Amino acid sequence: MVRAEGTTAERPVSAWVPLRTAVYRNLWLALFAANVGTWMQTVGAQWLLIDAPNASTLVALVQTASLLPVLLLALPAGTLADSFDRRHLLISVQLFLLVVAAALTLLTAAGRMPPALLLTLTFAFGVGQALTLPAWAALVPELVPRDQLRSAAALGSISFNAARAIGPALAGVLIARTGIAPVFALNAVAFGVFALALYRWRPENARAVEVPERFTAALRAGGRYVRHSPIVRRLLRRALVFLVPGSALWALLPLVADRRLGLDSTGYGLLLAALGVGAVLGGVLLPRVQTWLSPNQILLAAGLLFGGTLLVVGTIRAIPLVLLVLLPAGLAWVTVLVNVSAELQLFLPGWVRARGLAVYQVVFAGGQALGAFIWGVVADMAGLVTAFVAAGVLMLVGSVTSQIWRLPDLRGVAGDPATYWPRLQLAHEPDPRVGPVLVTVAYTVRPEHEREFLKAMDVVRGSRQRTGAMRWGLFREGESRERLVEVYLVPSWDEHLRQHGGRLTGADQEAEERARELADGEPEVRHLLPAAAGQAMTDDRQEP
Structure with a gap:
C-alpha cells in the first residue's frame, strides 16, 4: 500500500x-x-x-x-x-x-x-x-x-x-x-x-542522573x-x-x-x-x-x-x-x-x-x-x-x-543519541561551573565549495543552539581567503561536557559531517575559558 x-x-x-x-x-x-x-x-x-x-x-x-x-x-x-x-x-x-x-x-x-x-x-x-x-x-x-x-x-x-x-x-x-x-x-x-x-x-534499572x-x-x-x-x-x-x-x-x-x-x-x-x-x-x-x-x-x-x-x-x-x-x-x-x-x-x-x-x-x-x-x-x-x-x-x-503550513516528515530524521565528538584533550581540567566557554572551530573551505558550506553550517548552527550554545556566529578570517571560523558561546563548562556526553543525535552528526565534507582537512577546535575565577567577557548581557 x-x-x-x-x-x-x-x-x-x-x-x-x-x-x-x-x-x-x-x-x-x-x-x-x-x-x-x-x-x-x-x-x-x-x-x-x-x-x-x-x-x-x-x-x-x-x-x-x-x-x-x-x-x-x-x-x-x-x-x-x-x-x-x-x-x-x-x-x-x-x-x-x-x-x-x-x-x-x-x-x-x-x-x-x-x-x-x-x-x-x-x-x-x-x-x-x-x-x-x-x-x-x-x-x-x-x-x-x-x-x-x-x-x-x-x-x-x-x-x-x-x-x-x-x-x-x-x-x-x-x-x-x-x-x-x-x-x-x-x-x-x-x-x-x-x-x-x-x-x-x-x-x-532505576533511572539515575549521576550529576x-x-x-x-x-x-x-x-x-x-x-x-x-x-x-x-x-x-x-x-x-x-x-x-x-x-x-x-x-x-x-x-x-x-x-x-x-x-x-x-x-x-x-x-x-x-x-x-x-x-x-x-x-x-x-x-x-x-x-x-x-x-x-x-x-x-x-x-x-x-x-x-x-x-x-x-x-x-x-x-x-x-x-x-x-x-x-x-x-x-x-x-x-x-x-x-x-x-x-x-x-x-x-x-x-x-x-x-x-x-x-x-x-x-x-x-x-x-x-x-x-x-x-x-x-x-x-x-x-x-x-x-x-x-x-x-x-x-x-x-x-x-494545515495544507499551507504543513507538518514536516519525521521518518527520515535520525533522533537516536550519537557520541561522535573526539575526546577532549586539555592542558587542565576546568571546574564544571566555570563559564562562559567560547568554542572556536576553524575550517579551510575552497571558494567553489563556499556557498554549499554556508548552507550546511546553517544547519549546524541549529544543532549548536539546541544542545547548549547561547550565541553562535560564522566569521571569515581576514588573513586568509579560505579560512572560516565557527564561534559559539556555551554558558558553562558543564554545559559543554553535556554536549560531548549525550545531547547530540544522529541528525546532528549528519549535519556536521555534511559541513566537514565541504572543507579541506580536519577542522581546528579551540576551547577558550575565563582566565580567572569570576572573570569572563566584558559584555555581561544575559541570555535572552
Whole structure:
C-alpha cells in the first residue's frame, strides 16, 4: 500500500500491543483509574456551579483553573522530571492530590464550598496534573520499545478518553442519587490507587542522573532547545491552532446540556460519554488511519470534522443528533492531539524529552485555558449560539491552513543519541561551573565549495543552539581567503561536557559531517575559558 504524498505505508502496530508489557499494563490501568476520578471531579465541580450567578463564566473557569497550573508549571515540572527520579516524583504528587481530594470531599459534605474555594482547590488539582504529565510522558519511552511508542501514545489517549466517557457518566448518576461529595471521595480513592501502583513498581534499572543539572541551567537548556528546533515549533503551532477553537466544546457543553437541551447531570454525562467513546475509537483506529492518510491530510480531515460538530452543537436542539455528532468529534480530537504528541515523543532526544513534552503541555493547557475563558465570555455577552458558530468557523479556517503550513516528515530524521565528538584533550581540567566557554572551530573551505558550506553550517548552527550554545556566529578570517571560523558561546563548562556526553543525535552528526565534507582537512577546535575565577567577557548581557 502506498500512502498519500508518495510514502510507503508500514504495517500498523496495534494500539493494544504495549499492554503485553506487564509493567506498562499495570501502570496504565492505575493511571486509567486516576483519569476516571479526575473527570468525575471536573463534572462535580461544574455541576456545583451550574446555579451560581454568572454561571457561564464560573463553569468555564473550572477548565481554566485546572489547566492554568499546567501552563505556569509544566516547564519547571519537565525540568524536575529530566533531573530526578520520575517514580519518586510521581508518588509524591499523587499523595498530594489525595490530600486535596479528601479536603474537597469533607468541605463539600459539610456545605462549606463557595465558588472561590472550589476554584482554588481545582487549581491545586491542576498543580498536581502539571507535575504528573511530563514525568509520565517521559517515562513511557522507557517502558515500551521505540516501535510501539505511537501505539503507547494512542493507549494514553484511550485511557484518558475512556475515562472521559466513564467518569462523567458515573458522576452524573452519583450526583443525581447521592450528591456531589461522593464523587469527590471516589477521586481521592483513584489517586491513592495510582500512588500504590507506582510504589509497588520496582524498576530493575532505576533511572539515575549521576550529576543532575542545576535547575535554572536545565530550565534554560530546555527552553533553548525548543526555541531553536523548527520541527518542535511547527508541531506546537499546529496543536494550538486546533486547541483554541476546540476548547469551546469542552468549556460550554454543560451550558448546552442545561439551557439548550434541557438535560440534567445524567444527560450531561451522556454527552461527555459520547465524546469519550468517539475518542476511544480514535485511539484504536489511529494506527490504521496513519497508513491511509498523511499527517497533513489527517489534520485537515479532523479539523473539518470538529468544526462541523461545533456548528451543529451550537445551533441544533435535537438531542439524538447532538449525541451522534459528538462521536466523530471525539475521534477528531484524539487523532490530532495524539498524532502531535507521538511525533514529539519520537523526535525529542532523551536528555530533553520531559522538558520538550512539558512545553507541549503548556501549549495544550494554555490553548484550552485561554480558549475556555474567551468562549465563556463570548457566551455571556453574545449567547451560546454565537460562541459556537464563531469557534466552528475559526476551526474550519485553521484546518485549511494545515495544507499551507504543513507538518514536516519525521521518518527520515535520525533522533537516536550519537557520541561522535573526539575526546577532549586539555592542558587542565576546568571546574564544571566555570563559564562562559567560547568554542572556536576553524575550517579551510575552497571558494567553489563556499556557498554549499554556508548552507550546511546553517544547519549546524541549529544543532549548536539546541544542545547548549547561547550565541553562535560564522566569521571569515581576514588573513586568509579560505579560512572560516565557527564561534559559539556555551554558558558553562558543564554545559559543554553535556554536549560531548549525550545531547547530540544522529541528525546532528549528519549535519556536521555534511559541513566537514565541504572543507579541506580536519577542522581546528579551540576551547577558550575565563582566565580567572569570576572573570569572563566584558559584555555581561544575559541570555535572552
